[in-house]
Each structure stands twice: as C-alpha cells, then as structure tokens.
Amino acid sequence: MNPDYRYRAHPENVLTYDTLDITVDLGFYSSREIRLHLSEVEHEAEEEGTDSPETEGDRTKTNFVNEWIATAGGGEWPLVVEVYGPGEDRFGPCFGIVERIVDDAVLNVDLIGEFGGELHANGK
Numbered sequence: 001m002n003p004d005y006r007y008r009a010h011p012e013n014v015l016t017y018d019t020l021d022i023t024v025d026l027g028f029y030s031s032r033e034i035r036l037h038l039s040e041v042e043h044e045a046e047e048e049g050t051d052s053p054e055t056e057g058d059r060t061k062t063n064f065v066n067e068w069i070a071t072a073g074g075g076e077w078p079l080v081v082e083v084y085g086p087g088e089d090r091f092g093p094c095f096g097i098v099e100r101i102v103d104d105a106v107l108n109v110d111l112i113g114e115f116g117g118e119l120h121a122n123g124k
Contacts, residue, residue: 004085008077009098011069016054017041017061017111020098025077036081038108039095061115068110073102 007024012033014020018041023033054062072078083096098107 005083007081007083008101009079009081010077011072011079014062014065014069017058017065020065022079022081022098024081024083034083034094036083036096036098037093038111039084039097040108041111061111064111064114065107068100068105068107071102072100075101078102 007026009025010023012021012023015035018038020036020038021033022036023031025031069079078101080099080101081096082099083094085094099105100107
C-alpha cells in the first residue's frame with residue numbers, strides 16, 4: 001500500500017494511543033495540523049456523544065506513545081508520517097504511519113510489538 005502523502009512532522013498532542021494531532025510540513029513555509037489515526041492499530045468505534053472512560057490498559061498504551069514520541073529528539077520536524085487519505089469519504093479520518101527520524105523506528109510497529117494481543121482483543 002503506497003501512501004498518498006509523506007511529510008515531515010511535529011507532534012502536537014497524543015489524544016489516545018491510536019490518535020495523534022500532528023503538524024505536517026507542506027513545504028514552501030506552509031504547514032497544517034491534522035488528526036492522524038495509526039494504521040494497522042485496532043481503532044475502537046465510539047458511539048457519538050458518549051464519553052467512554054479510558055481503561056488502565058489504554059492509559060498504559062497512551063503513555064507508551066508519549067514516551068516513544070519523547071525519544072524522537074529535538075528539532076523542528078523530528079518525525080516523518082506517511083498519510084493515507086480518507087478514501088471515498090473525503091471527510092473521514094486520515095490514517096498513517098509515524099516514523100522517528102533519529103533512529104527510523106516506526107510507532108505503529110513498536111506499538112503492535114509491545115501490545116499486539118491487547119490491540120486486537122475486541123474479537124475483530
């Protein structure tokens with residue numbers, strides 16, 4: 001699967017272990033903040049308008065993502081993201097792969113390696 005786009009990126013906020021707000025470098029001194037869902041990571045469908053409490057396991061995974069990003073080092077653009085467009089629903093979420101420039105580690109792969117069985121525990 002080829003990415004639709006590949007950008008240098010800067011992390012802004014980790015919402016959950018599978019969803020990040022990042023700023024991507026569009027070139028020519030332009031940037032844009034996007035919400036990125038990690039590809040290959042099980043995403044729980046939430047009913048609109050409900051506040052489902054975050055479980056201890058979710059907090060552990062989110063802390064893992066925060067620590068992973070913290071080791072990306074300094075610099076304006078410490079990450080590279082491959083973004084896959086929303087498909088037919090052009091207003092749907094963007095999915096992607098996050099890579100650290102400093103060591104070429106891939107967040108999606110590391111997250112699955114650390115919590116693989118738990119990420120797919122919903123019977124899907």
